Amino acid sequence: MPKQPTKKVLQELHLTMVRIRCFEDTAGRLMEEAKIPGALHLYVGEEAIASGVMQNLSNEDQITSTHRGHGHLVAKGGDFSKMYAELYGRSTGYCRGKGGSMHVSNMELGMLGANGIVGGGPPIAMGAAFANKFLKTKKVAVAFFGDGASNEGSFHEAVNMAALYKLPCIFVCENNGYGEYTPQAKHQTIVDVADRAGGYGIPGVVVDGMDVIAVYEAAREAIDRARKGAGPTLLECKTYRFYDHVGVRGMGMTYRTDEELEKWKKRDPIQSFEAELIKLGVMTQKQIDKVYSKVNDLVEGGVQFAEDSPFPEPSELLEDVYCVKGA
Amino acid sequence: MPKQPTKKVLQELHLTMVRIRCFEDTAGRLMEEAKIPGALHLYVGEEAIASGVMQNLSNEDQITSTHRGHGHLVAKGGDFSKMYAELYGRSTGYCRGKGGSMHVSNMELGMLGANGIVGGGPPIAMGAAFANKFLKTKKVAVAFFGDGASNEGSFHEAVNMAALYKLPCIFVCENNGYGEYTPQAKHQTIVDVADRAGGYGIPGVVVDGMDVIAVYEAAREAIDRARKGAGPTLLECKTYRFYDHVGVRGMGMTYRTDEELEKWKKRDPIQSFEAELIKLGVMTQKQIDKVYSKVNDLVEGGVQFAEDSPFPEPSELLEDVYCVKGA
Amino acid sequence: MSEAQKENVEGRVLTYVDAITEGVREVLLEQSNSFVAGEDVGLAGGPFGQYSGLFAEFGEDRIIDTPISEKGIVGLGVGSSAAGCRPIIDVMFVDFMGECMDEIVNQMAKMRYMFGGGVTLPVTVLSMTGAGMSMAAQHSQSLEVWLAHLPGVKVVMPSTPYDAKGSIITAARDDNPVFVLLNKVSLGLKGEVPEGTYEVEIGTAEVVRQGTSFTIVAVSRMVHEALQAAEILSELGVDVEVIDVRSIQPFDTDTVVNSIKKTHHGLVVHEAVEFGGIGGEIVAQIQDQAFDYLDAPVGRIGAPFSPVPFSPVLEKIYVPDADLIVAKVKETLGLS
Amino acid sequence: MSEAQKENVEGRVLTYVDAITEGVREVLLEQSNSFVAGEDVGLAGGPFGQYSGLFAEFGEDRIIDTPISEKGIVGLGVGSSAAGCRPIIDVMFVDFMGECMDEIVNQMAKMRYMFGGGVTLPVTVLSMTGAGMSMAAQHSQSLEVWLAHLPGVKVVMPSTPYDAKGSIITAARDDNPVFVLLNKVSLGLKGEVPEGTYEVEIGTAEVVRQGTSFTIVAVSRMVHEALQAAEILSELGVDVEVIDVRSIQPFDTDTVVNSIKKTHHGLVVHEAVEFGGIGGEIVAQIQDQAFDYLDAPVGRIGAPFSPVPFSPVLEKIYVPDADLIVAKVKETLGLS
């Protein structure tokens, strides 16, 4: 049996989840109020995955994210001000306003980008892991992707190559049971995406994605394995998104039942973890409340920063297309 | 235990293999003599696969082939004259000289083309199988592909979709241990490509690709299953190519050992089958010799036909780009 | 839409998105071997609602939700059309064509030719193009020139509800692979659309505004910007003719060249990146065939040389509009 | 190659394919974080022998055989270059780009922009283009315009051994994604190649033959056909200037326009399908910037509108050559 995470780790896991939840709740509201342009894919309900995995990574380690990428960047240490500014399309954003929600990124934090292309991340993470091995660093690269993305050819090619070269690469499938509005059973015959691991001769692990400790432990094992040079793991986390595919209420489509949603909401990764924390005596309700109020202050500050920030200048349009030597 | 194939079937299997071998031996010689332009990928050594599979198909059933496609078309009933004419780039060829070795095809025989793109076939076969089901025919579609091709994203997507829709589609992996000059162990970690079937919830079957009866039986099972509506099978046939990747002696690269080649040649699918036929009293050596002489007459006739045939007229260059209504 | 056709319309108005749905529906009614396949085209009715109601009407056998597998989806179109179906394939955004370009360039476009005419692929591909919705670099592109450069496929880009419906029907009746590239910013655009089936010939441009002193050749949504520009310019005494190219492969050179011969001035406008876009092809054809008629170089307007930016302020500058067209025409004519 | 450079060469002659090898080798020697990855680049030395000897010299850590997985291969290039390497990625034939177009168009080309400049991708992609070897429709294409239309990548097409080696070195030193598209029919072509490292600036064309009365702008192997045509034409009294564009993205408009201003006549020649090819872009730029200098329309020669046919007799007609260029120039000048 693995040793119980320390109190510090438990508190950090909690903080990360709360940070994601609060960031996303406000982002969703702002989108539905049309203050944030474009489309947001919110991570609410899935916080345990990014939090549990990222707890094992340093800023040096890389991740590739998805269209549903805010949670990953928050968990990687993303600054709310720069994130909201990016969602607002302001020049102070992480991408100077050029990327927006679907491309928010920060190389200093090892976040190689949210990605608007389903399946876009795995080949890039595999490539980063290749560099890590080539350059003899001890870094690992983690590719997050959805159940839907596991049907893209890019996933297949990336996992095969990572396995072949024994790269320090972890493939984390966030299986929320749907690709957009299509349930898993209508896009693949298997129940566990992890079953695909066998086709590449790597371990496939299924874990409860609503249980942050379970994710943390499983990710630690996979990451340790990768760092030791033993190659990739396909780690599948079963989860659910509490909001719609896009935004909070989305387009009002009826592809999921209320019962199903309610059933999963009862397993809210944050609420259940908080109950556990209190039971274990790691945190009191008061301390928990304080976490929220601190985080909500950061949210408010971040939104304010974004709204106060300037839009990019027209001259910025043609910047950053190429790297100009000496510039 | 499945019932023993009839004498007629055994003789047909033999004939098909001999047809392929003789066609290819001559084609290879003609290429190396620079009589046939371009590059040929010869099927010698792998005859048992096309022969065993195709014995279960009618002209109505479709196949997609590979760059190594002559054997598939021969086994599907391809006419030597039209095939050689195509390899020679003559207007009497199956593709009016426009396709050549890598694109030789014939829709009347259900042969949806050799394909110069590794992994090009599986999505097309899946699509044909989709039509078969949609149109409620009883046809099946078979995708042939190599071990190397199993690493293409197109393979992954096609198998997943075929499994999802339970299509009458059979995926036949001709695992000859190499993708061009790269041994299997250097392109994937698994030994059996059939292991990938689990990732799609379909049966994966490994069979000795040098044993035509084994291929015939396994293919029959998979094809029966598909025709009954029970969905696809991934059927892997272990084989070896006796010639180089391109042509007979190829580019003289030293990526395989002579010992390896000799070991496999001892398992020549035709020679060992002939010994078996004689032992079983199905054919005499004399009858076998007669098969060769008949087939060689066809080869000679085919080559003669090709060499006597005209090249396409310049005006044909711009024909067949589009289907012109009423034309 | 010609004047004659307009008369038959009797004022039935639909949005562009509803016209798409209606076009697809007519095809499904007409051709029992046709079906729609793509990501979330079924129960969800397509990400833009462009297939809404079809799942209920035609059922899951004919409106087929696919996995997120663009290579598989296009392969499904190629294989099933070779084997007797007339599929309508949805590639959600043209940006995603990168995922299935092999199936398009090496299989769909070339199979008939490689087979010496031995196979026919009556497949229609629908996909959304265009910027203007803050969807950033991977969901806003206009990559039509890739396809127009590809012998073996046809490419149409309807700008109106009328053309959207008619083009889909015509494409589906065509025995060749046809791409119908739809503009996502135009989905709410309203226009007259007749009931029942009708065709919009592939390969013919339409003069959507008559004029005598300047020709604007516009692609897809830019037609509307050009028409707006023409109104502004008419106040300045410039009588602009606007041509909706409608089809970029095959391309209706004659209609364009004849107009230029009349007006002696031309400007080509599209949303795609200017460099390497279809505009260069059109300009090259014009100068080749109307050289002696030109009083000034034929201008081009396309997107600047960058990916599509997310920030609305940058995207607004990025996408060509009526103002830019007016400015360019004035510059060409030396008006201040 | 400029005159100055030529003087330093001292007659060292290499084939185009050996120049490629040498260019790659120099890069590997110079940059310890560079490696080559692609299908059969290792032990086999590349399907054209273009990497031969490198596996023996640099070992399997730096010359990496990959599975047949173009999406993975290009993804490897994108991810590893973002993470500190300077990869040289081999996409065996440019025809296979269809398999990895997403990784090129949506990731490699846009990542820096989408990240607001936050990432640098010093990746070089080598690939073979061109027809003429009876390799049929899927192994003979010239798809360079797809890439030239794509903000975020650079595209060079060396026509000589000198340029092949120098372009590879320059590309590998560039901090941007650069495609070096090599011509497979030119592999045996001989030319002077200096030892050691040197650069061929990306984005500058080269006047490879001076002339006064006609400008031929040629891409890749067509440079040699143009030079041959120029010899024939000189006997007819036409003094042809030949420009090797070398780089199509960025494109050296000035060199081309300046030449046209001198000769008043232009013809653009490339091997890619004419419709939608880079020729249209070049013609559009010329007529825009040298309109008043033109005595005749700028001509274009590209492949006809069909896939590349297999049959040698058809392929011979298909690929543009010196005879066709001569005929076109004569036609433009009204010579019989």
Ligand SMILES: Cc1ncc(C[n+]2csc(CCOP(=O)(O)OP(=O)(O)O)c2C)c(N)n1
């Ligand atoms: C290549 C590509 N195809 C389709 C889409 C449209 N799309 C965006 S998100 C999505 C669903 C993704 O499902 P999944 O991978 O399960 O992630 P989830 O949204 O459930 O987190 C789709 C189809 C896309 N962005 N990219």
Ligand SMILES: Cc1ncc(C[n+]2csc(CCOP(=O)(O)OP(=O)(O)O)c2C)c(N)n1
């Ligand atoms: C998409 C694509 N990538 C690469 C190639 C080059 N190529 C031709 S054959 C081949 C090897 C194929 O190996 P496998 O699938 O095992 O078939 P085999 O040749 O062994 O029969 C390769 C890499 C190609 N034709 N298409």
Ligand SMILES: [Mg+2]
């Ligand atoms: Mg999902």
Ligand SMILES: [Mg+2]
């Ligand atoms: Mg093989």
